[in-house]
Amino acid sequence: MEQKVKALFAWTKKGEKTAKLIGDQYEKAGMEIIFHGQAAKEELILLGEERGMTHVLYFLDHEKVILVSLTDEMGGFTVEVKLEDLLLPC
Numbered sequence: 814m815e816q817k818v819k820a821l822f823a824w825t826k827k828g829e830k831t832a833k834l835i836g837d838q839y840e841k842a843g844m845e846i847i848f849h850g851q852a853a854k855e856e857l858i859l860l861g862e863e864r865g866m867t868h869v870l871y872f873l874d875h876e877k878v879i880l881v882s883l884t885d886e887m888g889g890f891t892v893e894v895k896l897e898d899l900l901l902p903c
Contacts, residue, residue, distance in 0.1 A: 828872025
């Protein structure tokens, strides 16, 4: 059975505008998104787990995002990616 993606979007002050823009695109594509708001990097995993999310996307600025996966068989992973890696095809 395939697990449905549920993502929590959080951001730094510099990443807010980009997080909202990308989150809106993901919602329009049918993904379940929760906008959390500003958060500290240290609380990302807890925030995601408390809300039953599969992923947390933490927008650092308009170019960099920390992606936290909470569904990996080995307990999840955290990786910093470029925003362009998250853009959905048109």
